[in-house]
Amino acid sequence: MAASQAHLNAYSWHLPVAIEFGLGSAFEALSSLRGRRAVVLSFQGADRLEYPARLMRSMGDALVDWVEIPDGLSTLDLGRQVAAQVWPALASPYQTVLIGLGGGSVMDVAKWIRHRPACGSVDRMGQLLGCSAPPPGWTPHELWLMPTTAGTGSEVTPWSTLWDTDTHPAAKRSFDQPWAYADRAVVDPLLSLTCPQAVVRHSALDALGHGLEVLWNRHRNPMSVVLGLDAVRTVIRALPDALRSPEDPAPRRALAQAALQAGVAFSQTRTALAHALSYPLTLEQGVDHGAAVAVWLPLTWGLAAGHHPEVDHALSQVWDGQVLQGAQRLQDWFLEVGFELSLDSLGIHDVQERVHAALAHERGRNFEGRGKDERI
Secondary structure (H helix, E strand, O other), rough: OHHHHHHHHHHOOOOEEEEEEOOOHHHHHHOOOOOEEEEEEOOOOHHHOHHHHHHHHHHHEEEEEEEEOOOOOOOOHHHHHHHHHHHHHHHOOOOEEEEEEEHHHHHHHHHHEEEEEEOOOOHHHHHHHHHHHHHHHEEEEOOEEEEOOOOOOEEEEEEEEEEEEEOOOEEEEEOOOOOOOEEEEEHHHHHHHHHHHHHHHHHHHHHHHHHHHOOOOOOOOOHHHHHHHHHHHHHHHHHHHHHHHHOOHHHHHHHHHHHHHHHHHHHHHHHHHHHHHHHHHHHOOOOHHHHHHHHHHHHHHHOOOOHHHHHHHHHHEEOOOOOHHHHOOOHHHHHOOOOOOOOOOOOOOOOOHHHHHHOOOHHHEOOOOOOOOOOO
């Protein structure tokens, strides 16, 4: 039996996150605090939006503090600043839960700061990046994650993307530990109803990227392929409806389900080539993560198609049996949903060099398709 087929017949799965999904599930989760206290980490302006504001009011005396972080990248420096605000509140004498309510940046920071050293010094936070277990003397606080966008899947993965903007050039760092899973993921599609159109689009493209990256991933398995494929098809079907009818909860529910499925799938496989290619666009040009991944997806599809029967079989189920034409179908769909960013518009003309470099990246090595010794 070929090695690529053998690895699809035996696999393991580890996901220690309690998942709750459904309209209104955020309120149900908060009602289960039952005497415990909570610190909420959220995004800037969340308390002025109707649904998050109602959640805040519903917490009453259980709410110890509500901390909002500025929009932008989840940087190491931002994490230290937020920890300095949040840790004193977490140190209350009550059993305190940390709730990350927001998009990927909020959830990534929440994962990093949920462990608190006894001394309370933020200068020690760097220790967590390289530890295989929480350092002795650090208190792990229960962590609940409530995504307000349908895209990142961060609520069910054990890693955080942290951008180091103090180095030259700036670099992507990862808080990537087996003990970094949240305790509870609460996916309430109503939380995404206030997202601006651009956030809805880019978040869905992020989920689309996660799903596709599972299909052409060397670490894929039968369960991850099923989840990733269903997520891809759901995003393709639901995003146009969500953009046309922004107040309709049905397509938002579908997108939230797709993002969660893609998150569960790539929590086991990690991402691949399109993500490796995306990081320089975010660091060098400030391109939103979802858009930075999506702009590379048609090219990556073309590099994946026609090389491995299992990958082709999965890709054939996205566009009615079309595999080699799938990249163009994807490009056409981008235009349908108003995503017009292109490699040319970004001034990217060294595509072959970038792909070859990305294939040597940790994420690029997960890609099962055309190799770095072949012309692009």
